[in-house]
Amino acid sequence: MSKILLIAEHDGAVLNPSTAKTVACAAQIEGAEIDVVVLAESAAEVAAEAATLDSVNRVLTVENQANKHALAAVLAPQIVALAAGYSHVFGPSTTFGKDVMPHVAALLGVNQISDIMSVEGTHTFKRPIYAGNAVVTMEAPTDVPVVATVRIASYRAIGAGNSAAIESADISVELPTHTRFIELQVGSSDRPDLQTAARVISGGRALASVENFDLIYSLADKLGAGVGATRAAVDAGYVPNEMQVGQTGKIIAPDLYIAIGISGAIQHLTGIKDAGTIVAINKDEEAPIFEVADIGLVGDLFNVVPELTEALG
Amino acid sequence: MDKILVGLKRVVDYNVRVRVKSDGSGVETDGVKMSINPFDEIALEEALRIKEKGHATEVIVVSIGGSEAQQQLRTGLAMGADRAILIQTAESVDALSGARALLEIVNRENPGLVILGKQAIDDDNCQTGQMLAALWGQAQAAFASQLDLDGDKMRVVREVDNGLQTIEVDLPAVVTADLRLNEPRYVKLPDIMKAKKKPLDEIPLADLGIDACPQINISLFEPPAERQKGVMVDDVQGLIAALKDKGLV
Numbered sequence: 001m002s003k004i005l006l007i008a009e010h011d012g013a014v015l016n017p018s019t020a021k022t023v024a025c026a027a028q029i030e031g032a033e034i035d036v037v038v039l040a041e042s043a044a045e046v047a048a049e050a051a052t053l054d055s056v057n058r059v060l061t062v063e064n065q066a067n068k069h070a071l072a073a074v075l076a077p078q079i080v081a082l083a084a085g086y087s088h089v090f091g092p093s094t095t096f097g098k099d100v101m102p103h104v105a106a107l108l109g110v111n112q113i114s115d116i117m118s119v120e121g122t123h124t125f126k127r128p129i130y131a132g133n134a135v136v137t138m139e140a141p142t143d144v145p146v147v148a149t150v151r152i153a154s155y156r157a158i159g160a161g162n163s164a165a166i167e168s169a170d171i172s173v174e175l176p177t178h179t180r181f182i183e184l185q186v187g188s189s190d191r192p193d194l195q196t197a198a199r200v201i202s203g204g205r206a207l208a209s210v211e212n213f214d215l216i217y218s219l220a221d222k223l224g225a226g227v228g229a230t231r232a233a234v235d236a237g238y239v240p241n242e243m244q245v246g247q248t249g250k251i252i253a254p255d256l257y258i259a260i261g262i263s264g265a266i267q268h269l270t271g272i273k274d275a276g277t278i279v280a281i282n283k284d285e286e287a288p289i290f291e292v293a294d295i296g297l298v299g300d301l302f303n304v305v306p307e308l309t310e311a312l313g
Numbered sequence: 314m315d316k317i318l319v320g321l322k323r324v325v326d327y328n329v330r331v332r333v334k335s336d337g338s339g340v341e342t343d344g345v346k347m348s349i350n351p352f353d354e355i356a357l358e359e360a361l362r363i364k365e366k367g368h369a370t371e372v373i374v375v376s377i378g379g380s381e382a383q384q385q386l387r388t389g390l391a392m393g394a395d396r397a398i399l400i401q402t403a404e405s406v407d408a409l410s411g412a413r414a415l416l417e418i419v420n421r422e423n424p425g426l427v428i429l430g431k432q433a434i435d436d437d438n439c440q441t442g443q444m445l446a447a448l449w450g451q452a453q454a455a456f457a458s459q460l461d462l463d464g465d466k467m468r469v470v471r472e473v474d475n476g477l478q479t480i481e482v483d484l485p486a487v488v489t490a491d492l493r494l495n496e497p498r499y500v501k502l503p504d505i506m507k508a509k510k511k512p513l514d515e516i517p518l519a520d521l522g523i524d525a526c527p528q529i530n531i532s533l534f535e536p537p538a539e540r541q542k543g544v545m546v547d548d549v550q551g552l553i554a555a556l557k558d559k560g561l562v
Contacts (some may be wrong), residue, residue, distance in 0.1 A: 011475075050530050072443060073453055095473040099455045102440035103407070106447035110530075111409045111529050114438050130331040134340050137533040144527045178452040178486070182468065187481070195474070231492065240407040241458065241493060242470045248352075248432065248492060250474065256561045266330060273540065277559055279552070290353065296544035300460045305520065307549045312562065 001031040001123050005083055007075075007091040008038045008050050008098065010231075012068065014047040017196045018092035020157035025150040026090050027055035027158060028119040035060055037082055037169065038072040039075050052160040060169040069181035070096055076103040081171040083108060086145060093149035093251075094195075105147035113138050115151040127151070131247040152195065153253040153274045187242045189227075191217075194243065197226030200254040200275075202245055204234035206261025206282075206301060206302045215237050215301070216260060217258035219298075228252065230268050246271035261301045262290030281305065314425025314484065316371045317360040320415060321349040323382040324435040333536045336481060340534060341555040352430025354392075356490040358497040359460060360428050361393045368462050369425065371395045373494040375418055377406050383513060389506035397511070402518035411446035413523040423547050424485060426467075431489040442489035446538045452482035470512050 004026045009016040009174045026034050036050045037198070042247060043061035044104045048265050050059045059285045060082065066074050079100070088105060091097035093115045105112035117128040122248050123140045125148065140146045195202060201223065203216040213233075220227045228245040229238065244266040245252055253274035262268060269292055272278060280293035325331055326346040333340055349357075355525045360372045374389035376382040377400040386397035402415050419427060432439035446453030457478065459470035471478045546552045556562040 021369045030550055058341035072455070073446065076447060085526060095456060095471075098439050100455075102343075103453065103537040105440070106409060106412060106444035107411070110527050111407050112438075113529060114440065116463070124532075130325070130340060131434065133331040134333045135535045135537050137535075139528070139530045139532050147476065151399055176450070178483040179454075180481045182481055184477040184478045199487065214332065235492065240476070241477050241491075242474060247434070247437065253328070256556075273537070277556075277561060278540070278543075279556070281340045281552075290543075290545070292540050293541075294540070294559075295552060296543060296545045297548070297552050298545070299548070304549060311549055311553055 002088055003027045003086045004029065004032055004034045004088040004090055005079070005086040006034055006036045007079060007089070007097070008036050008046060009094060009096045010038065010040065010046040010265070011093055012040055013252065015046050015056070016092070016094070016096070016154045018094045018097070019050065020160070021155040022090055023053050023055055023151040024094045024117055024149045024155040025119060029122055031089065033057045036063060037079070038054035039064070039067045039078055043063055047166045051164040051166050052163045054159040054161050056162055056164040058256065059164055061166065062169050064172060066175050068301055070102040071170040071179050071181060071257055072103045073176050073179050075100050077175060078105055078171055078172045079104045080107045081173045081180060082169060083145060083195050088146045088148070091149050093151050097149045098225060101147060101149050108145060108147060110147055113146065113148040116148050116153040116313055117151045127247045128270070131266050140312060151251060153251040159256060173243070187240050192226040193251055194226045194228050194245070195252055197254055198257040199223050199225035199257045200228050200252060201225045201229065201260065202262060203233055203238070204230040204262035205236060207238055210238050215305045217234045219258070220306055222309050222312045230262055230265070257287055259289050259293070260305060262289055263287045264292065314369050316373055316422055316424040317363060317369045317515050318424040318427045319353070319357045319360045319372060319374050319389070320329065320429040321353045321357065321376045321385050321439070322430070323378055323385045323478065324350045324433055326433055327351055333534045337533045337535060347381070348382070349388055350374060350430050350433045352432060352490050354493050354497040355492065356428040356453050357389055357392055357394060358495045359490060363460070363462065364493065365424070373398060373424070375415065377402065377414055377457065377518065379403050386513055387508050388500060390513070391504040393504070395453050395511065397513040399515045400518050400521065401515050402530045406518070407526055407528060408438050408440040408552050409444055409526045410523060412441050412448055413526070414440070414518060414521050415445050416448045417521040419445070426485060427487045429487065429489050440445045440486050446487040449487065452484060452486040454480060454482055455485055457488045457489045458491050459484060460488065460494070474550040475502065477510060478494060487537060
């Protein structure tokens with residue numbers, strides 16, 4: 001049997017969709033018995049949501065004022081205290097999981113597998129390296145816990161028809177005080193979240209200004225889509241950092257991805273290659289984006305995009 | 314503070330399209346251009362700026378690898394680092410062993426700040442900085458896009474999935490650099506000449522006395538799944554028809 005401790009990601013009130021995808025991955029491990037842990041200031045709401053996820057055995061709660069904001073160095077020792085007796089400790093490969101899980105792995109004295117994209121056995125997993133230009137099969141030792149993050153774009157959220165038991169976990173560990181939360185500036189957008197949206201429209205450097213990005217927003221609003229961008233567009237200041245899609249930004253898997261004025265650097269393509277359908281609109285017919293696009297249109301975005309938005313009525 | 318320690322990893326240049334060897338044993342690296350991991354260059358630039366503002370007296374660059382990694386350390390010295398340390402090994406080093414080796418250097422040098430890149434663009438692991446902070450028992454500020462030093466504390470703005478998070482950490486601490494932290498300087502020819510005279514110490518990894526870590530083995534390298542070749546459409550009407558055909562609009 002594989003006993004899996006899975007770290008829930010949340011904002012104190014709502015479970016992040018990354019958790020249901022991480023559970024979907026963990027559930028593929030043979031004989032998986034999954035306990036989800038919610039570390040929070042007050043965990044009731046989030047724990048209730050986590051308990052609905054299929055394949056979850058138990059939800060453990062750890063309530064502590066120090067857990068009001070997710071600080072890796074504060075959460076990690078608590079996770080380590082809980083990890084005794086588990087064969088696997090899993091978290092999502094989001095900025096939350098990428099921050100805390102390696103800290104946990106080091107405290108446990110083990111290496112970590114980052115970005116699991118498929119489960120091949122209880123200790124064998126596939127993951128991408130080199131911006132997705134290679135996929136490796138990794139075999140973890142069986143005599144120490146497997147600490148891993150899950151590439152959430154590779155998984156669909158598990159169903160929510162469960163009612164798992166919720167238990168308070170009793171741990172006593174000394175927590176560091178060297179790190180203090182100051183503030184979180186959340187991007188103000190009513191549009192669907194990039195990492196869960198069924199449709200995503202992204203713009204590149206060719207948009208050439210903050211104002212021109214309105215073309216992307218208008219089309220996105222017509223389609224009820226989330227909006228993303230390339231690194232170049234973020235670096236140029238056209239859009240905020242949380243919109244970056246690619247190797248070092250967000251890895252996404254919408255049903256429909258429309259790339260506008262994006263040449264298709266490998267670092268960007270690795271963030272979208274799990275999309276259902278990729279549409280590319282670019283005036284350069286040689287742009288590498290057309291090599292991965294399911295539907296390509298060579299044209300000037302400043303003509304094509306308004307026409308498309310209009311035509312979608 | 315006295316010293317800032319910066320990690321530099323030698324990786325396949327970011328412009329190279331990496332290919333998997335046909336026997337699945339690794340990726341092609343023969344004759345391929347190698348560079349400093351881009352995130353590590355950003356880490357070094359930040360350390361140099363902190364020193365130039367008078368908040369630090371020495372910037373030390375450290376790398377783990379074979380003697381060929383001297384190249385990247387020399388580039389770091391040309392950018393402005395004061396001295397370099399190469400932790401010598403012919404073997405590939407896993408993340409936890411790398412973090413343990415860095416901790417040994419940290420214990421010898423006692424830096425007030427360690428800055429690493431947020432991830433290496435070869436293995437895309439995104440682990441070493443967090444592991445070092447855990448082993449060192451000091452604060453970690455991963456994915457930093459802004460640092461503001463204030464005595465023995467530092468404010469760090471971090472790029473997170475839903476925006477920008479600001480934290481305050483006590484020093485010493487480990488920072489990992491994200492893309493927007495700064496734009497690294499170009500190396501000038503006279504600086505390359507000067508860098509040749511700067512100290513570069515080599516320490517065999519074996520001499521650091523770190524314990525062996527449980528290894529995760531890579532049993533196979535494969536190329537990624539290819540996407541099917543798509544269709545080109547002539548105009549917006551064609552695009553809408555193709556999307557309708559797939560039931561997407």
